[in-house]
Amino acid sequence: MKIICKKNDLIESINIALRAVPSKTTMPILECIVIEVEDKISFISNDMEIGIRTDVNGDIVERGVVAVNARLFADIIRKLPEEEVIISTDYDFNTSIKCGKSKFNLKGNSNEEFPPLPVISRERSISISQFSLKEIIRQTIISIADNDLNKIMTGELFEIKNGILRVVSIDGQRFSIRRINLSENYNDISVIVPGKTLIEMSKILTGGIDEIVNIYFSSENSGGVKSQDFRNILFEFNNTLFNSRLIEGKYFRIDQMISNDYETKVTINRKEMLECLDRSTLFIKESDKKPIVIKVTDNNMQFKINSVIGSMNEDIDISKEGMDIVIGFNPRYLIDALKVIDDEEINIYLFNPKAPCFIRDDDEKYLYLIMPMLNIGTDN
Amino acid sequence: MKIICKKNDLIESINIALRAVPSKTTMPILECIVIEVEDKISFISNDMEIGIRTDVNGDIVERGVVAVNARLFADIIRKLPEEEVIISTDYDFNTSIKCGKSKFNLKGNSNEEFPPLPVISRERSISISQFSLKEIIRQTIISIADNDLNKIMTGELFEIKNGILRVVSIDGQRFSIRRINLSENYNDISVIVPGKTLIEMSKILTGGIDEIVNIYFSSENSGGVKSQDFRNILFEFNNTLFNSRLIEGKYFRIDQMISNDYETKVTINRKEMLECLDRSTLFIKESDKKPIVIKVTDNNMQFKINSVIGSMNEDIDISKEGMDIVIGFNPRYLIDALKVIDDEEINIYLFNPKAPCFIRDDDEKYLYLIMPMLNIGTDN
Numbered sequence: 001m002k003i004i005c006k007k008n009d010l011i012e013s014i015n016i017a018l019r020a021v022p023s024k025t026t027m028p029i030l031e032c033i034v035i036e037v038e039d040k041i042s043f044i045s046n047d048m049e050i051g052i053r054t055d056v057n058g059d060i061v062e063r064g065v066v067a068v069n070a071r072l073f074a075d076i077i078r079k080l081p082e083e084e085v086i087i088s089t090d091y092d093f094n095t096s097i098k099c100g101k102s103k104f105n106l107k108g109n110s111n112e113e114f115p116p117l118p119v120i121s122r123e124r125s126i127s128i129s130q131f132s133l134k135e136i137i138r139q140t141i142i143s144i145a146d147n148d149l150n151k152i153m154t155g156e157l158f159e160i161k162n163g164i165l166r167v168v169s170i171d172g173q174r175f176s177i178r179r180i181n182l183s184e185n186y187n188d189i190s191v192i193v194p195g196k197t198l199i200e201m202s203k204i205l206t207g208g209i210d211e212i213v214n215i216y217f218s219s220e221n222s223g224g225v226k227s228q229d230f231r232n233i234l235f236e237f238n239n240t241l242f243n244s245r246l247i248e249g250k251y252f253r254i255d256q257m258i259s260n261d262y263e264t265k266v267t268i269n270r271k272e273m274l275e276c277l278d279r280s281t282l283f284i285k286e287s288d289k290k291p292i293v294i295k296v297t298d299n300n301m302q303f304k305i306n307s308v309i310g311s312m313n314e315d316i317d318i319s320k321e322g323m324d325i326v327i328g329f330n331p332r333y334l335i336d337a338l339k340v341i342d343d344e345e346i347n348i349y350l351f352n353p354k355a356p357c358f359i360r361d362d363d364e365k366y367l368y369l370i371m372p373m374l375n376i377g378t379d380n
Numbered sequence: 381m382k383i384i385c386k387k388n389d390l391i392e393s394i395n396i397a398l399r400a401v402p403s404k405t406t407m408p409i410l411e412c413i414v415i416e417v418e419d420k421i422s423f424i425s426n427d428m429e430i431g432i433r434t435d436v437n438g439d440i441v442e443r444g445v446v447a448v449n450a451r452l453f454a455d456i457i458r459k460l461p462e463e464e465v466i467i468s469t470d471y472d473f474n475t476s477i478k479c480g481k482s483k484f485n486l487k488g489n490s491n492e493e494f495p496p497l498p499v500i501s502r503e504r505s506i507s508i509s510q511f512s513l514k515e516i517i518r519q520t521i522i523s524i525a526d527n528d529l530n531k532i533m534t535g536e537l538f539e540i541k542n543g544i545l546r547v548v549s550i551d552g553q554r555f556s557i558r559r560i561n562l563s564e565n566y567n568d569i570s571v572i573v574p575g576k577t578l579i580e581m582s583k584i585l586t587g588g589i590d591e592i593v594n595i596y597f598s599s600e601n602s603g604g605v606k607s608q609d610f611r612n613i614l615f616e617f618n619n620t621l622f623n624s625r626l627i628e629g630k631y632f633r634i635d636q637m638i639s640n641d642y643e644t645k646v647t648i649n650r651k652e653m654l655e656c657l658d659r660s661t662l663f664i665k666e667s668d669k670k671p672i673v674i675k676v677t678d679n680n681m682q683f684k685i686n687s688v689i690g691s692m693n694e695d696i697d698i699s700k701e702g703m704d705i706v707i708g709f710n711p712r713y714l715i716d717a718l719k720v721i722d723d724e725e726i727n728i729y730l731f732n733p734k735a736p737c738f739i740r741d742d743d744e745k746y747l748y749l750i751m752p753m754l755n756i757g758t759d760n
Contacts, residue, residue: 072662072689079659102659106690279459279482282452309452310486 001037001064002088007080007099009057013043014074016240019200020045020052021070029113032067035087036111044117045070050197051117055239066093066108076104120218120234120243126160126186130211130237136167136178137198139366142336144195145171155192155247157254168254169195174333174356175254176340177367189217191230192251197244201235204242213237257369262349262358264322266296270346274338276303276314277331283307284331291328291373296320296350305331306377327353328376337368381417381444382468387460387479389437393423394454396620399580400425400432401450409493412447415467416491424497425450430577431497435619446473446488456484500614500623502596506540506566510591510617516547516558517578519746522716524575525551535572535627537634548634549575554713554736555634556720557747569597571610572631577624581615584622593617637749642729642738644702646676650726654718656683656694657711663687664711671708671753676700676730685711686757707733708756717748 017033025031025047034044041056066089077085080099089095093108137156145153150172157168163185167178205213216234219226235242280292283305295302298320304313327350337359338346349358353372360367397413405411405427414424421436446469457465460479469475473488517536525533530552537548543565547558585593596614599606615622660672663685675682678700684693707730717739718726729738733752740747 069689075662076659079655079662081655101696102656102692102694104659104690104692275459275461276482279456279484282455282459309449310484312482312484314482316481 001066002061003037003041003058004061004084004086005056005058007077007082007085010077010085013054013056014077016054016204017043017045017052018070018074019204020047020050022047029067029109031069032109032114033070033073034065034067034111034114036065037063046115046117048115049194049245050200051243053117053241064089065111066095067111067114068095068106068108072106118232118243120216120232121220122216123219124187124189124217126182126215127212129209130205130213131207131209132180133213134202134205134207136180137202139178139340140167140169140176141195141198142340143169143171143174143176151247152192152249152251155194156198157251158191158193160186160189170252174370179365191217191233192247193233194244194247201242211237262322262351264296264325264350266301266318266320266348267345268301268316268318270338270341270344272316274335276316277335280305280312280331283310283312291376292331293326293328293376295326297324325350326376328373329370330373333370337370341366381446382441383417383421383438384441384464384466385436385438387457387462387465390457390465393434393436394457396434396584397423397425397432398450398454399584400427400430402427409447409489411450412489412494413450413453414445414447414491414494416445417443426495426497428495429574429625430580431623433497433621444469445491446475447491447494448475448486448488452486498612498623500596500598500612501600503599504567504569504597506562506595507592509589510585510593511587511589512560513593514582514585514587516560517582519558519720520547520549520556521575521578522720523549523551523554523556531627532572532629532631535574536578537631538571538573540566540569550632554750559745571597571613572627572629573613574624574627581622591617642702642731644676644705644730646681646698646700646728647725648681648696648698650718650721650724652696654715656696657715660685660692660711663690663692671756672711673706673708673756675706677704705730708753709750710753713750717750721746
């Protein structure tokens with residue numbers, strides 16, 4: 001195998017492939033990137049949940065394939081001078097990297113033990129811009145659960161219905177819903193995508209509005225056996241194929257938890273509220289489970305927090321419809337939601353101190369539900 | 381006590397005072413900054429080795445003094461809106477911070493238990509620009525020892541003699557010497573300043589060429605008793621007094637280790653050599669104790685490293701006087717020295733594979749000595 005590439009092209013492709021190289025594994029071969037040179041040059045990585053194949057710009061001198069330690073390979077390429085890089089292997093997988101007057105030798109491996117990427121049959125697909133996909137992930141990933149107690153909560157619902165993509169995440173204390181209109185009318189689809197998959201993919205999406213991601217859904221498992229439900233998902237964008245297992249099971253019945261009623265409606269400047277909440281976190285250790293207490297009266301929202309190390313209170317002008325209310329929240333949850341909303345003014349809908357609040361826009365592009373904390377004390 | 385300050389003035393002064401707030405301590409009062417309001421507003425901190433008093437811009441409404449938790453105070457001020465900040469205390473040291481519509485309350489403390497800063501008699505002094513002091517610290521701090529096995533090695537020699545300030549650090553494997561001419565002829569002084577003191581002070585020196593630091597040396601201990609040697613040092617700059625204990629003891633006889641002889645003299649481009657050494661570190665774990673092997677022949681320096689994970693070799697054009705030589709070094713030590721030298725071309729002086737190398741300029745503004753590693757193998 002022998003290829004000639006530009007340093008920056010190599011770095012770009014390595015950074016993509018690294019997303020599926022596990023940092024800890026009991027299978028050392030998974031710490032490798034496979035360099036496959038046939039009609040094209042491809043870098044392949046696989047952590048058994050996510051798999052990536054990305055094509056590399058460069059000249060092919062001789063075909064072949066080798067698996068090299070991903071992090072060492074990445075570190076070497078990054079430190080090379082800005083010149084042409086020649087990568088070649090001998091029959092024993094010894095890999096030589098030459099650039100200017102620098103010569104490196106690495107012990108490479110055969111790719112025989114490297115688990116092949118699943119072949120995803122492209123039964124169903126949708127297309128969406130990189131920008132929309134990256135945004136919808138950022139705006140919902142805040143409320144996935146980070147432990148495995150309930151596997152379904154570690155993923156996000158991707159639901160396609162009536163030409164709308166709805167993405168939902170829920171962690172037990174709150175949920176996030178985002179909707180976008182698709183350009184075509186696709187058949188109904190409902191799958192649960194692992195949060196880790198979405199986080200890693202987000203990092204390599206360039207986020208262009210004009211760049212398209214094709215998303216394929218496949219009901220074959222890695223052995224090629226078809227099942228009733230979808231088992232795998234494949235994202236195709238730029239020169240990259242990014243596949244992942246789906247989470248099996250039935251998602252929560254979200255719609256039953258949503259209400260359009262309210263007793264109190266507050267309209268408030270998002271940035272002012274966010275900065276105030278941010279200050280309040282100084283007085284809370286995560287272990288304290290102390291709420292920020294919010295008191296809504298006509299034209300005023302008071303934020304108040306008391307802890308052993310000190311206290312804060314602050315007023316913000318609002319407009320209000322309905323009843324006065326005093327209610328407590330984990331400020332972290334409010335902050336997470338407010339950070340991923342772009343609107344300058346937001347509407348918060350409240351019922352009573354024991355019921356969740358809803359933050360949502362009139363077009364239902366977003367809806368964030370947050371459960372209150374009940375330990376708001378008696379001095380409020 | 382009551383003062384009115386601008387947020388940014390407070391932040392600037394807090395960041396200075398934080399340098400002497402210990403992150404771990406058995407004396408909780410040391411985690412405080414003392415806010416002292418008399419003729420001026422001052423922030424005071426003290427970790428029992430370093431002490432800082434810095435003056436704060438602002439308006440005094442009422443005099444007084446309070447000790448507040450330094451990190452909480454810093455975090456609150458940083459998160460305030462960009463408006464006027466009013467800080468006041470009541471008779472019980474409860475401290476209120478008001479800014480716009482935000483109100484914070486902190487439990488403060490009396491400063492009674494806070495250890496007062498030592499009164500440094502200003503017996504002897506020198507003056508130097510902030511730029512020169514900050515540079516000379518950066519250029520020598522690389523070779524202080526970071527453990528306490530030999531206390532003297534954790535500090536730097538500051539020696540004033542014949543109108544020259546010489547700063548020396550040594551860690552057993554290498555030493556660094558920098559010299560600068562002083563603007564006046566001072567009496568001879570020789571003290572050992574703790575490395576930690578220099579590192580913390582460097583961070584608050586603004587580094588201006590026209591800004592002066594006055595350095596005072598005092599032989600009084602904190603009880604006010606005079607001794608034969610200098611015990612304390614005080615740096616005075618901008619609105620800040622920065623004092624530190626000195627390390628007691630006699631410094632190493634550096635001059636005996638310096639030689640102007642050589643068998644081989646190499647002139648090489650500093651940046652090319654630095655980048656090559658940087659690449660070589662990819663193949664070394666600190667625990668390996670693997671040297672980079674350098675082979676000097678006419679007009680060429682070859683860098684070579686072999687390890688279990690791979691190998692590297694690289695050639696750099698040089699000009700050479702004297703004998704060919706093969707010698708091994710810890711590349712980290714060469715990198716540290718090359719990073720703090722500004723010259724485009726450097727001269728390296730060598731004797732034999734078992735003797736240290738010297739990197740020095742013709743004016744003796746700098747001299748870096750590095751011991752070789754002897755395990756360079758037989759295949760070179």
